[in-house]
């Protein structure tokens with residue numbers, strides 16, 4: 002049951018943040034704060050042409066309006082939208098195929114006809130209209146939304162609402178600043194079904210950004226969004242979520258927020274040049290052995306924390322460009338990825354966000370290897386490396402994304418899988434004894450339990466929801482295996498005791 006939103010938090014307003022959400026009472030970690038349906042759902046900007054019914058791949062046109070793309074399985078789309086296109090008698094039947102970017106803005110406009118309260122709620126959302134005026138994004142929207150729509154008579158008026166270029170620009174701004182990603186569902190075979198979509202959730206979007214979030218957002222197969230607390234939140238504290246990516250460096254996060262959300266973040270992570278000790282942005286010092294150089298924006302200088310040496314700006318630009326080029330163009334096989342990781346760990350640092358990006362790709366490659374081979378044929382070195390990468394990622398995520406976290410949940414799952422596989426193999430070849438195997442299996446069980454505890458919030462139709470189901474089955478199997486190993490360990494112990502007694506007796510007999 003969804004908690005009462007007003008009981009848990011309230012909306013406040015300040016000059017600096019605009020509207021924001023504050024906890025009304027203490028909120029426990031993992032508590033449901035809010036369940037919300039979107040007021041508008043539509044394709045992402047520049048999405049492939051997709052079905053207006055389910056946003057899956059389109060293959061035909063709606064038989065009623067004769068304009069809207071549909072897939073093989075959907076026979077209809079939203080009736081207000083369908084009847085609008087049906088009545089748009091002058092609109093070319095290929096118009097929507099040629100101008101698919103207008104779909105979501107038009108759905109926003111059609112709220113004026115279908116639900117005036119929702120239309121007003123949408124129009125009250127932040128658009129950063131003035132900051133966007135005459136910028137690159139303004140011109141792009143002009144070309145792909147405003148002009149195609151306003152060139153058609155059918156789009157110029159919706160009931161008594163006159164559609165202007167400024168109104169359309171405002172709606173495009175609202176979509177860019179406020180929408181949440183709705184990821185395609187998986188079918189029962191685990192195949193990704195629909196294209197990415199975006200949705201407007203008026204209450205959830207009031208949350209302020211922080212690079213360390215205190216909430217978790219999960220969207221289900223019907224686009225319902227559920228907002229949970231990811232850590233304990235005290236009464237009076239703000240509710241945050243991360244508008245950008247956890248593993249981006251400060252420079253990448255700040256650029257994303259400044260260009261797309263029109264503010265400069267001053268959170269604890271952004272204000273700390275070491276990024277809370279994780280060093281995701283730091284560079285290796287060229288003057289001393291172990292020093293790391295961090296950026297001080299106020300001077301602005303790259304300075305070593307150990308010896309005070311300053312890195313020249315040209316050097317920083319050069320190594321960053323080189324790393325960015327190498328990592329983005331690197332072939333996705335483990336040998337090449339290892340080479341790139343090795344090379345750039347020496348100039349950036351092993352935890353730099355660009356190196357971590359390559360490490361994530363490598364972990365993905367190793368996971369694919371473990372899944373496509375019989376596990377006995379996967380080289381032990383690959384399992385060891387996967388385990389090492391998971392441990393490193395977990396160490397960073399625990400700091401940057403504390404509490405219940407989707408990324409930590411996935412990393413814990415992968416960590417457990419690598420630990421079980423490697424420990425079994427090591428035991429099979431006699432490298433570790435049964436008590437050590439048991440100890441490692443118990444460690445894997447704890448990691449898997451923790452992973453499930455984090456992923457249990459994900460809906461079953463999402464990739465993480467499917468992973469949770471798999472993880473639950475594996476937990477059962479792992480516990481059965483642990484029982485067997487426990488029995489084996491007891492047998493071995495009894496055996497050793499019996500043999501020990503025999504040896505003593507044999508010794509006594511000899512005397």
Ligand SMILES: C[S@@+](CC[C@H](N)C(=O)[O-])C[C@H]1O[C@@H](n2cnc3c(N)ncnc32)[C@H](O)[C@@H]1O
Pocket residue numbers: 017018019020021125126127178179206207208209210211262263264265266267
């Ligand atoms: C999704 S909206 C949040 C709701 C918005 N405050 C409102 O009044 O409708 C995102 C906008 O809120 C503001 N904002 C969010 N987090 C902020 C932060 N940490 N610092 C400054 N402004 C922030 C920015 O203007 C940003 O573009």
